[in-house]
Amino acid sequence: MTAEEVRVEKPWGYELRWAITDKYLGKVLHINRGEALSLQYHNRKDESILVLTGTMVLDLEDDAGVLGHHRLGPGDSRRIYPGRRHRMTATADCDVLEVSTPDLDDVVRLEDRYGRC
Structure with missing residues (x-):
């Protein structure tokens, strides 16, 4: 890790924040097999994800x-x-690149298996 990188432990794995600016945020999410992030939404945050390794299921709300x-x-x-x-939800250990607004x-959590709602 460089001095700018921050590793944050999560109940589902960890996130490595590799770019934090006033315009964007870059992270790598490592999600352990069988673990899941919260069912959530964001009021302002706009994000794009790219799966680097592993497999996952993304539950995502559509226009309807x-x-x-x-x-x-x-x-x-x-x-x-x-x-x-x-x-x-990771179906195998998974690394996901996330780039978003900062x-x-x-985060508004709707469901969370780790009791964080």
Whole structure:
């Protein structure tokens, strides 16, 4: 890790924040097999993800408000717009590149298996 990188332990794995500016935030999310992030949405945060390694299921709300289930593997990417419910669940150990607006505290948790709602 460089001096700018920050590793944050999470119940599902960890995130490595590798770029933190007033305009954008870059992270690598390491999600352990069988673990899941919260079902959540963001009021302002706009994010794009790219699966680097492993496989996952992305639950992502569509334009009609329906939560779809998308199997993603290396090279697959998605954009997650503000207000859209979403959750990532690793089906194998998974590394995900996330680039977003720098809204670190903008998360509304709807469901969370680790009791963080």
